[in-house]
Amino acid sequence: MTVKKTTKKKTVPQKKKSVVKKAIKVKTAGKKKPAGKKIVSKKKSVTKSSTKIKLKKPIYKFEGGLLSLLWAGIKAFLLTLLTLGIGAPWAICIIERWRAKNTILQGRRMKFYGTGWDLLRRWLIWLLLIIITLGIYSFWVHIKIIKWKIENTNYE
Secondary structure, eight states: OOOOOOOOOOOOOHHHHHHHHHHHHHHHTTOOOOSSOEEEOSSEEEETTOOOEEEOOOSEEEOOOHHHHHHHHHHHHHHHHHTTTTTHHHHHHHHHHHHHHTEEETTEEEEEOOOHHHHHHHHHHHHHHHHHTTTTTHHHHHHHHHHHHHHTEEEO
């Protein structure tokens, strides 16, 4: 004996279907259909159905060149060499001044205000802390130098 299952289809009266279709037409009437799904990223806006790409204006710009970096590097190297390393804080300031001078952030040029004397004073304090802690503080010195550079860089 076999049992046959019959599936009943749900039927919707004709009036309801036409009402639904009319309602959809009324909702979409007068509205333009979008060309495609829009994908937005931080740097560009792309529409899937078109190949047009709009790039946003960058927030920073770097204008430094190889020759100016080379000249700043030579000055910093000679200063450090001729002073037997004592002039290293001033050499760091030369390089940082070059980097800041060639950086434009949100349309405004950067400027480095640090001095070699200030960095030398900090280096002596850090050296004393490295000696006291038997070298453990040396792990924090690089971070301190970066922090000092950022604290002494601002807009012109």
